[in-house]
Amino acid sequence: MATAPTLSELLDTARVVSIPTRTRFRGISEREAVIFTGPQGASEFSPFLEYDDAESARWLAAAMEFGWERPPLPHRKAIAVNATVPAVPAGAVPEILARFPGCRTAKVKVAERGQALADDVARVQAVREALGPDGAVRVDANGGWTVAEAFAALARLAPFGLEYAEQPCASVAELAELRTLLASAGIAVRIAADESVRKAEDPLAVARAGAADLIVAKAQPLGGIAGALRIIKEARLPVIVSSALDTSVGISMGLHLAAALPNHLLAGACGLGTVALLEGDVAVAPLIPVDGKLPLTRPTLDSAAIDRFAAPPERTRWWRDRIERCYEALDPVGLPS
Template identity: 60%
Template sequence: MTLPPLDDLLATARVVALPMAARFRGIDVREALLLEGPEGWSEFSPFAEYDDAEAATWLAAAIDWGWTAQPAPVREFVPVNATVPAVAAASVPELLTRFDGCRTAKVKVAEPGQRLADDVARVRAVREAMGPEGRVRIDANGGWNLDEAEHALHALAEYDLEYAEQPCATVDELAQLRRRIAYMGIPIAADESVRKAADPLAVARAGAADLVVVKAQPLGGVRRALGIVADAGLPAVVSSALDTSIGLAMGVALAAALPELPYDCGLGTSSLFQTDAATPPLTPQGGVLPVGRVAPDPARLDELAASADRRKWWTNRLARCHAVLAASG
């Protein structure tokens, strides 16, 4: 990767703050820094709690997407799932209407401060709304220990789970859980054990997952994520990192370039925003997203502009992560 000068990045940088339709990952407003490169608009939006070393990988992805031609797609549309935050069960039907035509729903579970009973009620509501033909998967974000995960999956198994994403935090726990619940027929997907790991292939070598969840920004871009999937030798689901429509297009490009795409992808998350930086936003229509780059609406950039203090915070972060990339050669 050729690193553009910092001044070139700062020249087009726009920081936006997108209000959420429902609280997600503990946030009500999603901030992102958008950049325009020779190939088009790109996005740098690591979550606020990530340190500069981790966030620099997201910047590498943003630069790769905005400054480099991408692998050719093998499909024109990517099927996507609905995403259900840790909302009350009564809110599920209305929330699902935001995801036009989606035949799969991913349900957040193991939310801090909630109980297993809340998860069961939410998953039951999703199954009822999706009907017997719909696909329901859960995502615990590593929130359970080994015994909690086994107990929870027993409680949730009656809702015919497509798979359980990151039920435990560590690779060793995932491997043990996979052995314990083999008779239940619920596949295990690894997310954080791939994108936040020093060795993203360790989970595959340990036999700790049946499939991997990959995200373009956290893994350093489309090409690097494609390499990880190929080396892991496991089926892959492409998911978002709560990107704006500009960043979601990067994820769609990743999904479109995979040789095989056996699962619906978690790229419909623009539907969780009240408004987005693009007009129209990249939201599911008939359960799919089109392949192609997305540019922000200039009027939206002005309407959604973050405060001066937050812009300074993001541009300072951009400068620090640029320095990390420069130092790494």
């Protein structure tokens, strides 16, 4: 990184926000994030609370890169995005989809703790009925199934015409086994790897094992746009770019990653419309889909909104301490180049 910020420079611009979610998502009802202002514009640091410092340091490296380095040249000026349907009752699906105007692809959360397969089937069926036969439906289990559970679930869900199943099982070996079982049974559901790429010590293991048909790439967890592009190039698999329930600032980072991908690698609508799941945002013009797309842009920060969603002092201290620890965790490897 040519102009890497010092820790003091990071902390001087850091604003911690806490934004309520419209629906409980990933077990949380408040999304906390740190917003920095660098020479290239606003940047975001928002690893989930349970992530340790070593993993979270990659998210900090991404924030530093996006705020202090120019992104790569884009191949497109707008990105098609999917709707994201949390693990809500089937009756709530139309309300959720209405937040994603024009989106013809939907990713549906399944394998939620405390729910049954019947809940997943009803939710996916409701999405298929809402989108009609021409819409694309994906499911995301976040590694919540065993191989046997995933096989049984996807056998039930496949008749709804799934585009793919994202991270149905936790490990690379399980994904490979499931992919073989599905093929042997004639169940035409592709497998996408998310956590097996972004949370893995070896993000290319899934490609070498033939455990997935495509990968899901997220800029923050992979250490930034440049790091994500290196992994994508080596994996040689089609890619969907996604987010981690970011504010518009983090979404912009994902948009720049998606825009930098050559046409033959970008596999479809990206999971970058999730600002619609938040009760507010930090941008003057929040990145909400219009006609199913988002423009490639860097948002202008809304100072009034940042003040309105400012985290309590104790949470601000917690995040500033986390920034310090993660900054130290970048050494002795050093800052990304």
